[in-house]
Amino acid sequence: MKIKDLLGCKFGVAINEDVIKNHKNLIVNEFNSVTFENALKFNYRIKENLDYDFKEADKLYEFAVKNNLSVRGHCLVWHVGFPQKILGNLSRDELLNEIRRYTRSVAKRYPSIYAWDVVNEIYSMAEKGLRKTPFSEIIGEDYIEECFKIAREELGNKVELYYNEEDEWFMPKIKGIIKTAKRLVKKKVPIDGIGLQCHISCYEDVSNYRYLLENIKKLGLKCQITEMEVSVYDWTDGNYKVCPQEVLDKQAKVYLEMFKLFEDYKDTINLINFWSVSDGCTWRDNWPVINRKDWPTLFDEEDNPKKAYNQIVNYLAQKEQV
Numbered sequence: 001m002k003i004k005d006l007l008g009c010k011f012g013v014a015i016n017e018d019v020i021k022n023h024k025n026l027i028v029n030e031f032n033s034v035t036f037e038n039a040l041k042f043n044y045r046i047k048e049n050l051d052y053d054f055k056e057a058d059k060l061y062e063f064a065v066k067n068n069l070s071v072r073g074h075c076l077v078w079h080v081g082f083p084q085k086i087l088g089n090l091s092r093d094e095l096l097n098e099i100r101r102y103t104r105s106v107a108k109r110y111p112s113i114y115a116w117d118v119v120n121e122i123y124s125m126a127e128k129g130l131r132k133t134p135f136s137e138i139i140g141e142d143y144i145e146e147c148f149k150i151a152r153e154e155l156g157n158k159v160e161l162y163y164n165e166e167d168e169w170f171m172p173k174i175k176g177i178i179k180t181a182k183r184l185v186k187k188k189v190p191i192d193g194i195g196l197q198c199h200i201s202c203y204e205d206v207s208n209y210r211y212l213l214e215n216i217k218k219l220g221l222k223c224q225i226t227e228m229e230v231s232v233y234d235w236t237d238g239n240y241k242v243c244p245q246e247v248l249d250k251q252a253k254v255y256l257e258m259f260k261l262f263e264d265y266k267d268t269i270n271l272i273n274f275w276s277v278s279d280g281c282t283w284r285d286n287w288p289v290i291n292r293k294d295w296p297t298l299f300d301e302e303d304n305p306k307k308a309y310n311q312i313v314n315y316l317a318q319k320e321q322v
């Protein structure tokens with residue numbers, strides 16, 4: 001039995017060109033949805049002549065369509081990598097127009113994308129509120145509302161629109177996310193749901209997530225788990241040459257608790273997406289500590305299912321029988 005066949009929602013992973021070359025079987029056999037790691041980020045695609053570089057995205061999209069994988073879009077508006085030289089001197093209307101032009105292009109070129117992150121990481125703990133970004137500076141405080149409106153107009157009603165957020169594992173941030181989501185709903189912004197990145201560790205307090213999911217549900221919004229992994233480290237502490245079994249057991253426990261929680265909210269969550277395909281290929285080997293091996297996924301370095309995977313399968317299979 002496989003997780004993707006037992007879950008009541010989509011099961012996805014982030015891909016790039018190397019990943020589809022080296023881990024094709026794992027992706028095709030174990031997942032039914034993909035998102036592109038960097039290949040559709042607006043900031044990274046726009047060139048100095050205002051043309052777009054869709055070379056990698058075209059290949060990834062073709063791979064997804066050929067293998068019957070759903071595609072999730074990530075992301076339209078993000079502060080990281082803002083191309084100052086290209087967009088920094090535009091007026092409010094010009095920048096909004098550039099966002100519209102990009103959204104229209106991806107809608108036309110990749111018509112089967114079923115959901116988009118319209119905004120990514122907009123709430124800042126340091127600023128105790130909405131993050132100041134080149135987008136907010138140029139467009140103004142209403143940039144989030146404006147971008148959702150543009151996304152709805154250009155992508156249509158069938159594509160789900162998300163506010164995707166990071167660091168959603170501790171209460172002060174969770175409160176900030178809920179406050180932001182409430183504000184958007186109250187303003188009747190055309191938003192469908194909240195994306196939770198879920199870059200967590202095996203030291204996480206899962207009950208915080210329950211509180212967040214309950215509030216997302218109360219607001220009548222959907223939720224997607226967008227970039228999941230469970231690091232074996234408590235942030236920058238520790239550095240294993242080989243991961244001790246007791247740590248992998250701890251990781252399996254947190255994975256199981258999280259998937260149990262996701263099942264409790266299966267009417268709200270419609271995707272669980274991973275940010276690395278297996279322990280053999282993970283960006284967490286270089287974050288938050290450079291050159292430190294991590295084992296954060298459900299598959300080992302040879303792409304085989306780990307204890308965490310098997311426990312989730314057993315739990316979901318048992319649940320199905322009841």
Ligand code: GLA
Binds near residue numbers: 037074166227283
């Ligand atoms: C954030 C972004 C992702 C990715 C990761 C790090 O979570 O949303 O697109 O860049 O950081 O790889």
